Amino acid sequence: MKVQKSLPQRVLFVITHPRIYWDLMQYKLRVFFERVKGVDFSKVEQAPALNFDDYRLNGYWSSANGYLDVVLRTLQIDIKDKVLDIGCGKGAALVKFKKMGFHCVDGLEYTEKLSEIARHNMGKLNLNCQIFQSDARLFNSYHDYNYFYLYNPFTGDIMREVMEKIEASLQSHPRKVTIIYKNAVCDDIVIFNGVFKRIKVLQNQPNEKPFILYSNDVK
């Protein structure tokens, strides 16, 4: 049962936690203005609301804040580069990729609800992005991409299978691949087979989870 805080309790919370309150207000405003524009990128979706019956799947949070721009600016993006957001959710990061110069930007999403929202968002913004609805373990077109983006979509056992697929795609279609991984809880799995090596760790604030960049093209 949800217990409502009294007014004095709420005032005390604002005074003692100004930063949390400020972030919450910004989040609520963003959600409100997106709704006015007919899109939905920022609203958080907890795993139970997505009907995840698998405890290993996380919910949806967007990673598309200003620091993602900083990370993408460190790359030398070429017209031929193709990026896939593995676990794209509502597609917020796809918009950033387009803005930062990727020509081909696609998303892969497990849930029907989020895939539909992402397709709707891309349509509203007139962005030409494909949204594949699939479990990342079953996706068979990794060979089409040379950049992969992940924002902590799943736990280690799933990550292991996905890395095996990406590495197999390098056998069938040899190419240079860069992985951009935010909140890299499975960092050890990405580098486990020695195919990918860490090339950069980028962190906005000391208390924030870093982005780790990996490449298979490290001499």
Ligand SMILES: C[S@@+](CC[C@H](N)C(=O)[O-])C[C@H]1O[C@@H](n2cnc3c(N)ncnc32)[C@H](O)[C@@H]1O
């Ligand atoms: C933290 S959200 C990241 C959203 C987006 N990449 C971003 O940065 O804004 C993780 C997403 O991964 C999706 N996901 C979880 N398990 C997946 C799987 N096995 N295959 C594909 N997507 C998955 C979730 O539904 C969720 O939308």
